[in-house]
Amino acid sequence: MSADIVSAAASTVLSVRDLSVTTASGAAVPILQGVSFDIRAGQTLCIVGESGSGKSVTSLATMGLLPKAELSVTGGAIFLDDENVLDASPARLRRLRASRMSMIFQEPMTALNPLMTVGRQVEEVLCYHTDLQAGERRARVIAALSEVHLPNPEDMALRYPHQLSGGQRQRVMIAMALALNPRLLIADEPTTALDVSTQRQILSLIKELQRKHETAVLFITHDMGVVTDIADNVVVMRKGRVVEHGPVANVIQAPTERYTRKLLGSIPSLVPPMPREIVSERLALEVAGLEKTFFPGGNPVRAVQDVSFKLGTGRILGIVGESGSGKSTVARCVMLLERPTAGSLVVAGSDVAGLSREALRMHRRRIQMVFQDPNRSLNPRRKIAQTMIEGPLNYGAPKAESLRKAAELLELVGLPAEALSRYPHQFSGGQRQRIAIARALMLDPEVIVADEAVSALDVSVQAQVIRLLKDIRERLGVALLFITHDLRVAAQICDDIIVMQRGVVVESNTCRAVLTQPAHTYTRDLIEAAPGRDLDQVSRRWESYVHDID
Amino acid sequence: MADLSFPPKRPSGFMSSLGLHRFHWLTLAACATMLIIVLMALAAPLIAPHSPILMNPGQRLQPMSAEHLLGTDALGRDLFSRIVYGARVSLMVGAGAALGALIFGLPIGLISGYFRMLDPFIMRVMDGMMAIPGILFAVALIALVEPSVPTVIIAITIPEIPLVVRLVRARLLSAREEPFVEAAVTMGGTPFSILVRHLLPATVAPLTIQLTYVFAAAILIESALSFLGIGIGAETPTWGNIMASGRLYFAINPWMILWPALVLTLCLLSINIIGDALRDLLDPQHKKRGA
Numbered sequence: 071m072s073a074d075i076v077s078a079a080a081s082t083v084l085s086v087r088d089l090s091v092t093t094a095s096g097a098a099v100p101i102l103q104g105v106s107f108d109i110r111a112g113q114t115l116c117i118v119g120e121s122g123s124g125k126s127v128t129s130l131a132t133m134g135l136l137p138k139a140e141l142s143v144t145g146g147a148i149f150l151d152d153e154n155v156l157d158a159s160p161a162r163l164r165r166l167r168a169s170r171m172s173m174i175f176q177e178p179m180t181a182l183n184p185l186m187t188v189g190r191q192v193e194e195v196l197c198y199h200t201d202l203q204a205g206e207r208r209a210r211v212i213a214a215l216s217e218v219h220l221p222n223p224e225d226m227a228l229r230y231p232h233q234l235s236g237g238q239r240q241r242v243m244i245a246m247a248l249a250l251n252p253r254l255l256i257a258d259e260p261t262t263a264l265d266v267s268t269q270r271q272i273l274s275l276i277k278e279l280q281r282k283h284e285t286a287v288l289f290i291t292h293d294m295g296v297v298t299d300i301a302d303n304v305v306v307m308r309k310g311r312v313v314e315h316g317p318v319a320n321v322i323q324a325p326t327e328r329y330t331r332k333l334l335g336s337i338p339s340l341v342p343p344m345p346r347e348i349v350s351e352r353l354a355l356e357v358a359g360l361e362k363t364f365f366p367g368g369n370p371v372r373a374v375q376d377v378s379f380k381l382g383t384g385r386i387l388g389i390v391g392e393s394g395s396g397k398s399t400v401a402r403c404v405m406l407l408e409r410p411t412a413g414s415l416v417v418a419g420s421d422v423a424g425l426s427r428e429a430l431r432m433h434r435r436r437i438q439m440v441f442q443d444p445n446r447s448l449n450p451r452r453k454i455a456q457t458m459i460e461g462p463l464n465y466g467a468p469k470a471e472s473l474r475k476a477a478e479l480l481e482l483v484g485l486p487a488e489a490l491s492r493y494p495h496q497f498s499g500g501q502r503q504r505i506a507i508a509r510a511l512m513l514d515p516e517v518i519v520a521d522e523a524v525s526a527l528d529v530s531v532q533a534q535v536i537r538l539l540k541d542i543r544e545r546l547g548v549a550l551l552f553i554t555h556d557l558r559v560a561a562q563i564c565d566d567i568i569v570m571q572r573g574v575v576v577e578s579n580t581c582r583a584v585l586t587q588p589a590h591t592y593t594r595d596l597i598e599a600a601p602g603r604d605l606d607q608v609s610r611r612w613e614s615y616v617h618d619i620d
Numbered sequence: 621m622a623d624l625s626f627p628p629k630r631p632s633g634f635m636s637s638l639g640l641h642r643f644h645w646l647t648l649a650a651c652a653t654m655l656i657i658v659l660m661a662l663a664a665p666l667i668a669p670h671s672p673i674l675m676n677p678g679q680r681l682q683p684m685s686a687e688h689l690l691g692t693d694a695l696g697r698d699l700f701s702r703i704v705y706g707a708r709v710s711l712m713v714g715a716g717a718a719l720g721a722l723i724f725g726l727p728i729g730l731i732s733g734y735f736r737m738l739d740p741f742i743m744r745v746m747d748g749m750m751a752i753p754g755i756l757f758a759v760a761l762i763a764l765v766e767p768s769v770p771t772v773i774i775a776i777t778i779p780e781i782p783l784v785v786r787l788v789r790a791r792l793l794s795a796r797e798e799p800f801v802e803a804a805v806t807m808g809g810t811p812f813s814i815l816v817r818h819l820l821p822a823t824v825a826p827l828t829i830q831l832t833y834v835f836a837a838a839i840l841i842e843s844a845l846s847f848l849g850i851g852i853g854a855e856t857p858t859w860g861n862i863m864a865s866g867r868l869y870f871a872i873n874p875w876m877i878l879w880p881a882l883v884l885t886l887c888l889l890s891i892n893i894i895g896d897a898l899r900d901l902l903d904p905q906h907k908k909r910g911a
Binding site: 405407431432434439441442443448456460464509 | 798799800802803804805806807808809810813817818821822
């Protein structure tokens with residue numbers, strides 16, 4: 071990489087030495103233990119790790135933004151150009167932020183003030199840290215916005231955050247962060263909330279500006295694909311410690327630690343396995359001419375237009391697309407959480423689109439749903455047992471029998487029966503999603519709709535849940551409608567795929583055909599934009615490490 | 621599956637929250653004060669040394685003494701005994717108003733928040749009710765019917781109902797969007813079962829807090845009404861009545877107003893502190909940090 075040649079001569083911008091952080095109240099639980107790394111000017115260091123690894127705490131400590139009531143630094147030093155940030159006064163820290171180091175966040179909508187134009191927000195940074203006159207400031211704002219390639223920067227400056235797309239908002243955040251030419255840019259999962267194609271544009275923008283200004287970048291991500299695309303050096307973190315540290319080529323091509331191998335092995339491959347044979351001709355779900363039009367503020371928005379597909383018993387059909395493609399609306403229409411505007415919906419042989427309220431209630435047991443965020447799809451106030459048997463009780467099943475079944479299904483998803491007497495918050499995210507899957511099975515449905523069911527999970531947990539879903543399909547013969555934005559996940563689980571764009575199906579074929587010989591340009595773009603395309607071979611080499619015990 | 625760590629079972633949140641060490645001393649003091657006032661009301665005949673209504677013209681406007689702990693009023697009635705008995709009316713009015721606001725406000729709020737068809741109609745009625753000033757409404761109602769404890773409770777409760785309805789409705793509007801409510805729909809739940817299992821529990825915390833404030837407000841309004849002479853009959857000892865009768869003699873014997881006012885203030889302060897403590901305790905974020 072060309073950055074390596076530059077960096078040999080470049081000075082070290084950020085040097086973190088033996089950083090240790092513990093919780094401030096009660097027993098001091100270690101959060102970070104002896105974390106050390108350096109970043110030189112013009113280089114990108116990626117910190118990669120799963121949730122709870124301490125990667126965000128590291129970046130907050132660097133910015134001097136640790137919540138003091140909850141976390142305290144117990145040792146080590148953070149040098150920003152030879153100045154220890156940990157010793158800096160609050161006033162000095164304020165001056166350092168924005169001028170010497172700045173940060174961009176995951177969700178640009180919440181990081182921007184919704185009541186101020188974006189131009190005004192960029193200008194505010196200049197107001198605080200420079201003595202520029204109003205005219206000069208405005209010129210700098212326009213220059214900053216055009217540097218991040220926003221079209222019509224003069225016009226953009228006058229807009230409010232909600233009038234921009236997610237990618238444009240993140241560009242504004244970058245313009246703001248780089249307005250004063252800081253030496254260090256900290257990017258905390260800046261592309262996680264974005265679609266793959268937008269993600270690719272933002273990554274290349276960060277790279278471009280970094281090269282131009284010789285900025286050191288501390289990039290935090292959970293996505294190994296992003297790491298291979300952007301990093302010079304990698305720090306792999308786990309439970310507050312640095313597990314592995316080195317140039318990206320070494321860490322990715324020849325990882326020495328089991329944990330790194332496990333992370334790499336968990337990345338789902340973009341190449342689908344050989345297609346399975348069709349075991350049953352029976353159709354579990356048949357959707358024809360599905361339409362859904364919303365009327366926000368009176369103007370019709372056609373969220374879903376003429377979507378048709380067939381899902382056979384024991385098959386897994388993926389609906390992929392970016393945000394706004396209408397894939398979730400299709401799922402909600404299929405579940406009849408939204409009434410479709412037009413079209414027919416046949417579940418296990420009977421049309422359900424026009425059912426009366428009571429008939430609909432009786433029908434619901436045949437089609438169940440697994441939601442995206444298991445923290446919110448399980449009622450936090452109810453025990454797992456109450457949650458699990460709610461469905462059967464609604465349909466008049468005896469309680470004792472339902473409890474027995476709940477215990478069996480928990481076992482099927484890999485949880486002990488004692489889980490029944492606990493509350494959702496006592497489980498990890500992956501365990502909660504297993505519970506949600508078990509709940510969906512309680513009513514012996516013909517079809518399960520999984521709406522981004524693995525998107526909120528860490529990559530290693532994701533791999534386990536995908537395996538579980540395939541296993542359940544195998545054992546119970548249930549049909550699965552799998553909604554996802556992630557082509558890698560889709561490749562690993564789906565038999566067939568339909569690709570949606572702006573409410574319309576643009577491509578529909580077997581999974582293998584869609585991913586290896588995409589017919590539509592949009593599908594090709596999606597595959598092209600998936601980060602870390604060269605990771606596949608590495609990933610397959612470490613596949614066996616997925617089963618590693620934590 | 622062996623690769624899943626399974627958390628040990630924790631003691632349930634409710635029991636550990638009963639550990640008194642976790643509360644601020646102010647909260648404990650407020651609870652103790654309320655306990656004393658409640659006991660005072662319940663055991664009034666045992667505590668009060670004299671009858672609260674027995675007049676004794678020979679003993680008018682006596683200062684504090686061993687015989688009359690807080691002195692006597694203009695009709696020679698024992699002030700301490702009247703304050704002790706006054707707690708009964710105040711607590712009854714407070715509890716009655718809180719209960720009334722709950723009984724009417726909660727179901728209306730649930731219906732309004734869940735059944736969107738009825739919502740606009742119910743809310744406009746509630747807006748109308750909120751437009752009537754509370755004290756004026758009470759004055760008008762009591763002018764129409766005989767002043768008594770139930771009348772006063774009704775007069776105070778009605779203006780509080782829209783506040784409870786709005787609160788329950790607002791909580792429901794956000795709770796019904798939760799994925800676990802949609803999950804309940806997909807599992808064949810009826811509107812009634814979803815309301816009871818998933819939505820009603822979500823209103824418990826804000827409602828409990830709101831009701832402590834209704835409780836305090838009701839006691840205050842009752843005192844104000846009695847002070848104005850339009851509340852419960854002047855012969856019944858209430859804190860407001862005692863203050864009203866002391867008003868004329870304020871220059872001679874200010875204690876006649878100050879003692880009931882002090883008890884009233886302590887009572888209201890305690891209830892509000894308990895309400896704040898409940899809010900901290902029931903706040904889910906607070907709980908998460910504590911867990």
